[in-house]
Amino acid sequence: MDQLLQHVVNMLVLGGTYALLGIGLTLIFGIMNVVNFTHGILYTFGAYMMFIVVHQLGLNFFLALPVAIVAGWLLGAAIEITLLRPLRGADIDTTMLVMIGAWIAMQSGALWIWGGVAKSIDNPFPDAPLVIGPVSVSWLRLFVLFAAALLIVLAYSLINLTKLGKAMRATFQDSDTAALMGVNVSLIYTSTFAIGSSLAAAAGALLGPVYVVFPQMGDLAAVKAFAIVILGGLGNITGAVIGGFILALAEELGAGYVSSGYRDAMGFLIIIMVLIFKPTGLFARAERVG
Amino acid sequence: MAETVLSIEHVAVHFGGLVAISDMNFHVNKGEIVSLIGPNGAGKTTAFNVMTGFLTPTKGAVKYCGADLKGKKPHEIADLGLIRTFQRTSVFPNDTVYDNVLIGLHRQGKLRLAEAILGLPRARASEKAQRARAAELVRWIGLEARANDLAGSLSYGEQRLVGVALALAAQPKMLLMDEPVSGMNASETHTFVQLIRKIRDSGVTILLVEHDMPMVMSVSDRIVVLNYGRIIAEGPPDDIRRNPAVIEAYLGQSAKDVVKEVAVHA
Amino acid sequence: MKQIVTLLCLAFFVSVPMWLTDPYLLNALITTGIFIIGAMSLNLLLGFTGQLSLGHIAFFGIGAYVSALTSLGFDVPIHGDFHIVHVPWPPIVGFFLAIVISGFCGYLVGRLSFSVRGAYFVIVTISFAEVVRLVALNWVELTQGPLALTNIPSITIGLPGLGYLVLKTKFHNYYLVLAVAAISYFLISRLVHSHYGRAMRGLMENETLAVAVGINVTKTLTLAAVISAGIAGAAGSLYAHYIRIIDPDVFAFISTVTMVIMVVSGGKGSLAGPVVGGVIFGLLPVFLRPIMPPEAQWITYGVVLIVILFVMPRGIVPSLAAKLGLARAGGTRRASIAVSERTVEEHA
Numbered sequence: 001m002d003q004l005l006q007h008v009v010n011m012l013v014l015g016g017t018y019a020l021l022g023i024g025l026t027l028i029f030g031i032m033n034v035v036n037f038t039h040g041i042l043y044t045f046g047a048y049m050m051f052i053v054v055h056q057l058g059l060n061f062f063l064a065l066p067v068a069i070v071a072g073w074l075l076g077a078a079i080e081i082t083l084l085r086p087l088r089g090a091d092i093d094t095t096m097l098v099m100i101g102a103w104i105a106m107q108s109g110a111l112w113i114w115g116g117v118a119k120s121i122d123n124p125f126p127d128a129p130l131v132i133g134p135v136s137v138s139w140l141r142l143f144v145l146f147a148a149a150l151l152i153v154l155a156y157s158l159i160n161l162t163k164l165g166k167a168m169r170a171t172f173q174d175s176d177t178a179a180l181m182g183v184n185v186s187l188i189y190t191s192t193f194a195i196g197s198s199l200a201a202a203a204g205a206l207l208g209p210v211y212v213v214f215p216q217m218g219d220l221a222a223v224k225a226f227a228i229v230i231l232g233g234l235g236n237i238t239g240a241v242i243g244g245f246i247l248a249l250a251e252e253l254g255a256g257y258v259s260s261g262y263r264d265a266m267g268f269l270i271i272i273m274v275l276i277f278k279p280t281g282l283f284a285r286a287e288r289v290g
Numbered sequence: 291m292a293e294t295v296l297s298i299e300h301v302a303v304h305f306g307g308l309v310a311i312s313d314m315n316f317h318v319n320k321g322e323i324v325s326l327i328g329p330n331g332a333g334k335t336t337a338f339n340v341m342t343g344f345l346t347p348t349k350g351a352v353k354y355c356g357a358d359l360k361g362k363k364p365h366e367i368a369d370l371g372l373i374r375t376f377q378r379t380s381v382f383p384n385d386t387v388y389d390n391v392l393i394g395l396h397r398q399g400k401l402r403l404a405e406a407i408l409g410l411p412r413a414r415a416s417e418k419a420q421r422a423r424a425a426e427l428v429r430w431i432g433l434e435a436r437a438n439d440l441a442g443s444l445s446y447g448e449q450r451l452v453g454v455a456l457a458l459a460a461q462p463k464m465l466l467m468d469e470p471v472s473g474m475n476a477s478e479t480h481t482f483v484q485l486i487r488k489i490r491d492s493g494v495t496i497l498l499v500e501h502d503m504p505m506v507m508s509v510s511d512r513i514v515v516l517n518y519g520r521i522i523a524e525g526p527p528d529d530i531r532r533n534p535a536v537i538e539a540y541l542g543q544s545a546k547d548v549v550k551e552v553a554v555h556a
Numbered sequence: 557m558k559q560i561v562t563l564l565c566l567a568f569f570v571s572v573p574m575w576l577t578d579p580y581l582l583n584a585l586i587t588t589g590i591f592i593i594g595a596m597s598l599n600l601l602l603g604f605t606g607q608l609s610l611g612h613i614a615f616f617g618i619g620a621y622v623s624a625l626t627s628l629g630f631d632v633p634i635h636g637d638f639h640i641v642h643v644p645w646p647p648i649v650g651f652f653l654a655i656v657i658s659g660f661c662g663y664l665v666g667r668l669s670f671s672v673r674g675a676y677f678v679i680v681t682i683s684f685a686e687v688v689r690l691v692a693l694n695w696v697e698l699t700q701g702p703l704a705l706t707n708i709p710s711i712t713i714g715l716p717g718l719g720y721l722v723l724k725t726k727f728h729n730y731y732l733v734l735a736v737a738a739i740s741y742f743l744i745s746r747l748v749h750s751h752y753g754r755a756m757r758g759l760m761e762n763e764t765l766a767v768a769v770g771i772n773v774t775k776t777l778t779l780a781a782v783i784s785a786g787i788a789g790a791a792g793s794l795y796a797h798y799i800r801i802i803d804p805d806v807f808a809f810i811s812t813v814t815m816v817i818m819v820v821s822g823g824k825g826s827l828a829g830p831v832v833g834g835v836i837f838g839l840l841p842v843f844l845r846p847i848m849p850p851e852a853q854w855i856t857y858g859v860v861l862i863v864i865l866f867v868m869p870r871g872i873v874p875s876l877a878a879k880l881g882l883a884r885a886g887g888t889r890r891a892s893i894a895v896s897e898r899t900v901e902e903h904a
Contacts, residue, residue, distance in 0.1 A: 035675045083862065090869075092675055093608050097820060098865050100813055105858025112851035219809070223686065226679050261694035268683035268690075272668075275680050279672050342768065368770035376768070382761040392751075393758040397770040399751035403779070406750035407743060413750070420751070453765075460769040 002134035016148030019244030022228030024199030030235020040222030046201030047208030072201020301350035328516035371463035380453030383442025394459030588838025597787035603825030606760035611681030619792025626650030658789020666781030689807035704803035823871025
C-alpha cells in the first residue's frame with residue numbers, strides 16, 4: 001500500500017510533463033495533420049537550453065525555464081516556416097518523411113555540438129526530500145509538478161480564452177471554412193507548431209534536471225507523446241492531459257510490478273491496444289480541441 | 291411472372307436520430323432497367339450503399355437472387371455479381387484506362403499465388419485472356435484512343451465511361467449506377483443512354499439513380515420515386531410523369547424546371 | 557527493353573567481385589545488398605499498397621534472431637524446472653525458418669493493424685518494432701540481451717554426397733546476398749504484375765472502388781504484408797550469418813528509416829527504385845567517411861532526404877523515366893490494346 005502511494009506520487013510528477021508533451025503534439029497532429037517526428041527533438045532541445053543557461057551562461061535556474069520555452073517556440077516556428085509551409089497540401093506521408101529527415105539531421109546536430117556524454121543539471125533545491133508519512137518526494141520533482149500544472153493551465157487558457165485559440169479551434173474543425181471566415185490559416189499553422197514545440201521544450205526543460213540530458217533523450221519522449229495523443233484522441237487537449245497521467249501510471253506500475261526493463265514498453269503497448277480496440281481514442285466523444 | 295433479381299424488403303436506415311430511409315420496399319426484375327429518382331436528400335445514395343454492403347440497414351433486408359445480403363462485405367457482394375458504379379471518383383486515377391479495366395477484371399483472374407508468381411501455363415493463359423478482355427472492353431466503350439492515358443487525365447464524361455467499363459469488367463449480373471450522366475453534356479448523355487441499353491441487351495439487369503429527368507424517362511422500364519426516405523410512387527415512365535404526388539414532391543423542392551421538363555417529354 | 561536493362565544490371569553486379577578486391581568496399585556492398593533486400597520488401601508495402609510501415613526493421617530483426625538462435629541453439633527456462641532446449645541446426649534451416657516466422661509475424665501484425673490507416677498505421681508499426689526490440693533486450697535467457705549473440709555460424713550450402721561449401725568469405729557472401737536479392741526482385745516483380753499486384757494498386761488508388769469490383773482488402777493487404785515480412789526476414793538472416801554477431805540494436809528505428817530513405821529516394825512503387833536508392837544511400841557513407849565525422853554523415857542523410865522530397869517527390873527512377881518518356885513503373889503498358897481482334901458487335 002505504501003509502495004502504491006509512492007507510485008501515485010511519482011505518477012503525478014511524470015504525468016504532468018507527459019501531459020505537456022501530449023498537448024503539444026495533439027495540437028500539431030490535430031490541427032495541421034502532420035505526424036511530427038521533431039517533437040522529441042524539441043524536448044531534447046529544451047533540456048539542453050536549460051543546461052546551457054544554468055551551466056554555460058551561469059544564470060538563474062528559474063530564468064532558464066522561460067528561456068527554454070521561448071527558444072522552443074522560435075525553433076518550432078523556424079521548422080514550420082522552412083519545412084512545412086512549402087509543403088502545404090502535400091500528403092501526410094511526405095510531410096512525415098520530411099519531419100523524419102529533420103529529426104535525423106537535428107539529432108545528429110545535437111550529438112555533434114554537445115557530444116554523446118550525458119550531462120546533469122544542478123538545481124537550487126535542497127537535497128533532502130520532502131517526507132510525508134510513507135511517501136517521499138524531492139523538492140525538485142515537486143517544482144516540476146507545479147510548473148507543469150501551471151503550463152497546462154496556461155495552454156488551456158490560450159486555446160479556450162484567446163482569439164488565437166478560437167482561430168486554432170476553427171482551423172481544426174475545417175481549415176477551408178476557417179480561411180473563408182477570414183482566419184489566416186498559414187499564421188495559425190505556424191503558431192500551432194510553435195506553441196506545440198514550446199510545450200515540448202518546456203517538458204524537456206523540466207525533466208532534464210530530474211534525469212540527465214543527452215541527444216537521444218527525445219526519441220522515447222516522442223513515442224510517449226504519440227501514445228498520449230492516441231489515448232486521448234486526436235486534437236483533444238483534455239484527452240491529452242488525462243492520457244499523460246494514464247501513461248505515467250502505466251509506466252510506474254509496469255516498472256514497479258513487472259520489470260523495470262519494460263517501463264518504456266508501456267507506451268508502445270498502449271498504442272497498440274488502443275489502436276486495435278478503440279482507434280478513435282479513449283475520449284473521442286469528449287469535446288475536441290479545448 | 292418475371293424473375294426477381296433484387297428485392298428491397300422494408301429497409302430502414304437511421305443515422306443516430308436521423309432517418310435517412312424510413313421504409314423502402316421495391317424489387318427489380320431480370321433484364322429490366324429501373325430508375326430510382328427523388329429530390330436531393332431523398333436517400334438515393336444511401337439506398338445504394340445499403341444494397342452494396344457499404345452500409346448496414348437498421349431494419350429490413352436486401353435480397354439478391356433470393357439470398358439475403360445481410361452481413362456480407364462489399365467485396366463479397368461484388369463477388370455475387372452485384373456491381374456498382376460511383377458518382378465521384380469512379381476510376382483509379384494513376385493507372386491507364388487499360389489498366390483500370392484490368393484491375394476491374396480482378397474477379398476473373400483468380401489464381402493461386404504460386405501459379406501467378408511462377409508464371410505457370412494456367413496463369414499465362416489467364417493473363418492473356420484478361421488482357422484480351424480488357425482491350426475488348428475499352429474498345430466497347432469507345433475509348434481505345436485513350437487506352438494508354440492515365441484515367442485521372444480524362445474528361446469527366448470519359449471517366450464515367452471508364453467507370454462503366456470497370457464495372458462491366460467485374461462481370462455483373464446486375465449493375466447499380468449512381469448518377470451516371472451527371473455532369474455530361476447532351477450528346478454525351480445520348481451516347482450513354484445507348485450504352486446502357488446495349489448493356490441491358492447483353493443480359494445485365496440495371497438499377498439507376500439519376501437526376502436527369504429526360505434521360506430517366508427515356509431509358510427506364512420502370513421508375514421508383516423516393517422522397518423523405520420513403521417511396522411515393524412506382525410505375526412505368528408514363529404513369530410517373532402524370533403522378534400528382536411526384537409533381538408535388540419536385541415542386542416542394544422548388545424545381546419548376548423539372549416539372550417543365552417532365553411535361554415537355556410527356 | 558526493360559528486361560535487357562535488368563539483365564545488364566544483374567551481369568554487372570555478378571562481375572563486381574572479379575575486379576573489386578578492396579575488402580572494405582566489398583563489405584560495404586554486402587551490407588548494402590542486405591539492406592536493399594529489406595528496402596525491396598518495404599517497397600512492396602509502401603510503393604504497391606500505399607501502406608507506410610515504419611516498423612519494418614522488426615521483421616528483419618526477427619529473421620536475424622530466429623536464424624541465429626536456430627543455428628546456435630538455446631536453453632530457456634520457462635517456469636521452475638521447465639526448460640525449452642534447442643540443439644543447433646544447420647544455418648540454412650535457420651534461413652528458411654527466418655522467412656517463415658517473419659512472414660507469420662507479418663501476418664499477425666497485418667491482421668491487427670490494417671484496421672487503421674495513414675498516420676495511425678505508421679505509429680502502430682513503430683510501436684510493434686519497439687516492443688520486439690525491448691523483448692530482445694530484456695529476455696536475456698534467450699537473446700543474451702545487450703551482451704549479444706556471438707559466434708553465429710556462417711551459412712553452409714551443399715547436398716549430401718556432393719560436398720558442402722561454408723559461405724564464410726566476403727566473396728561467397730557477396731554472391732549469396734546477390735542471389736537472394738535477385739530472387740526477391742523476381743518474386744516481387746512477378747507478384748506486382750500479376751492480378752494480385754493489380755488488386756494492390758487498385759486499393760492504393762481508390763479503396764472504395766476496388767472493393768466494389770470485388771477486391772478483398774484485408775486479404776490483399778495481408779498477403780503483401782506476409783511476403784514483405786518474409787523477404788525482410790530473409791535479409792535479417794543473411795545479416796546475422798554474415799556479421800556473425802547480433803544485439804538488440806538490430807531493431808534500431810534508424811535502420812527502418814534507412815530503408816525508407818532508400819525506397820523514397822529511388823522511387824516507391826518502382827521495382828528498380830529501392831535498388832537505385834539503396835546503392836546510393838548504402839554507399840554514401842563510404843564516400844562521406846573520409847571527409848566528415850559520423851554525426852555530419854547523419855546530418856547529410858537527413859538533409860538529403862528532405863531535399864529529395866522537395867525536388868523529386870516521386871523518387872529518382874520515376875522522375876528519370878518520365879524525363880526519358882518511358883512508361884510508368886508499373887510496366888503493364890507493354891501489352892498494347894491491339895491484343896484483341898474481336899469486335900464490339902461480338903460482345904454486344
